[in-house]
Amino acid sequence: MSNREFVDLRSDTVTLPTEEMLEAIRHAKLGDDVYGEDPTVNELEALAAERMGKEAAVLVPSGTMANLVSLMSNTKRGDLVILESEAHMYWYEVGGISAVAGLLPWPVKSKFGALNPADVETVIRPKNVHFPEPALVCVENTHNRHGGTVVSPQQLREIGEVAGSHGLRFYMDGARIFNAAVSLGVDVKEFTKHVDNLMFCLSKGLSCPVGSLVVGSCDFVERARKNRKVLGGGMRQAGIIAAAGIVALETMVDRLADDHCNARFLAEGCAKIDGLGIDLARVQTDMVILDILGLGVEDAMFTSALKAKGVLAGAIGKGKVRFVTHRGIERKHVKHALRAIEEVVSELSSR
Numbered sequence: 001m002s003n004r005e006f007v008d009l010r011s012d013t014v015t016l017p018t019e020e021m022l023e024a025i026r027h028a029k030l031g032d033d034v035y036g037e038d039p040t041v042n043e044l045e046a047l048a049a050e051r052m053g054k055e056a057a058v059l060v061p062s063g064t065m066a067n068l069v070s071l072m073s074n075t076k077r078g079d080l081v082i083l084e085s086e087a088h089m090y091w092y093e094v095g096g097i098s099a100v101a102g103l104l105p106w107p108v109k110s111k112f113g114a115l116n117p118a119d120v121e122t123v124i125r126p127k128n129v130h131f132p133e134p135a136l137v138c139v140e141n142t143h144n145r146h147g148g149t150v151v152s153p154q155q156l157r158e159i160g161e162v163a164g165s166h167g168l169r170f171y172m173d174g175a176r177i178f179n180a181a182v183s184l185g186v187d188v189k190e191f192t193k194h195v196d197n198l199m200f201c202l203s204k205g206l207s208c209p210v211g212s213l214v215v216g217s218c219d220f221v222e223r224a225r226k227n228r229k230v231l232g233g234g235m236r237q238a239g240i241i242a243a244a245g246i247v248a249l250e251t252m253v254d255r256l257a258d259d260h261c262n263a264r265f266l267a268e269g270c271a272k273i274d275g276l277g278i279d280l281a282r283v284q285t286d287m288v289i290l291d292i293l294g295l296g297v298e299d300a301m302f303t304s305a306l307k308a309k310g311v312l313a314g315a316i317g318k319g320k321v322r323f324v325t326h327r328g329i330e331r332k333h334v335k336h337a338l339r340a341i342e343e344v345v346s347e348l349s350s351r
């Protein structure tokens with residue numbers, strides 16, 4: 001079976017470009033972006049900066065490179081970076097924060113993904129010959145491993161105040177920042193105005209095939225452009241990526257609300273199934289995380305049983321299985337997934 005025949009709820013990264021994106025790619029005006037001469041890239045970068053209320057933006061191939069470039073552009077080697085202990089940068093980016101950027105990540109636990117400002121204050125130590133220089137506080141919004149939870153503008157303001165009062169920069173991995181904005185029904189600038197700089201992804205719920213943007217002040221973006229080049233991320237006729245990105249920013253943001261409704265429907269259905277654990281308070285955007293520890297099986301066994309019923313989900317460890325809704329997943333697919341989950345739970349419970 002190809003993935004097209006499954007209800008694929010592993011991630012919103014599996015979304016395919018829309019017809020309008022493919023058309024825009026076909027007709028994009030192109031140039032050499034390393035020379036700054038790709039008009040479509042320039043247009044996307046200007047649009048991204050404007051949407052985020054910042055001075056400038058630079059297009060990079062992936063969210064992982066966006067985070068790495070941003071870390072490198074906000075710090076110097078040997079600095080200390082405070083981040084949430086379940087952060088994508090800490091878990092899933094191959095240790096690039098240390099291996100490439102040369103930084104010491106300092107993980108801080110939180111309940112729902114938003115760092116507690118008092119905890120941030122505690123880990124910022126005074127200058128001392130023994131300590132690395134603290135340089136940066138990072139947040140992730142929405143927070144992936146916490147289940148797509150939103151770090152609110154108010155929480156960002158409070159964390160940012162602590163960072164700023166100690167002279168630290170404040171960065172947001174906003175891979176899914178539009179999900180956060182749509183969830184609270186506010187303009188994305190309500191979030192971005194509290195951070196010095198951020199990245200967001202085009203290739204998740206916004207359905208683009210590839211691309212992320214690093215956004216901030218002109219100085220920061222100039223450094224980011226150079227660090228992108230160091231990492232080999234300078235692209236030539238990148239307008240073929242940017243063309244889809246422009247369509248995404250103009251047409252794909254509001255529909256994220258449908259994904260959130262579908263995730264809620266799935267979560268409420270799962271909450272009625274005996275044997276599953278689910279924290280409905282965490283279901284704020286497009287993700288649903290089930291706790292299957294009560295079934296006494298490995299997550300991989302659960303996801304294989306689901307796959308046999310035509311549903312793909314992600315095993316994320318410690319008895320947790322993740323489902324993500326996105327464009328292409330309609331209510332009928334969510335109902336199919338719910339039925340499959342119910343059957344799998346019943347089969348595994350009666351073993």
Ligand SMILES: Cc1ncc(COP(=O)(O)O)c(C=O)c1O
Pocket residue numbers: 013061062063064065067088089140141142144173175176201203212
């Ligand atoms: C919060 C977060 N940040 C960064 C990334 C990395 O993005 P990419 O897969 O484009 O490298 C992801 C990917 O899922 C993510 O969820």
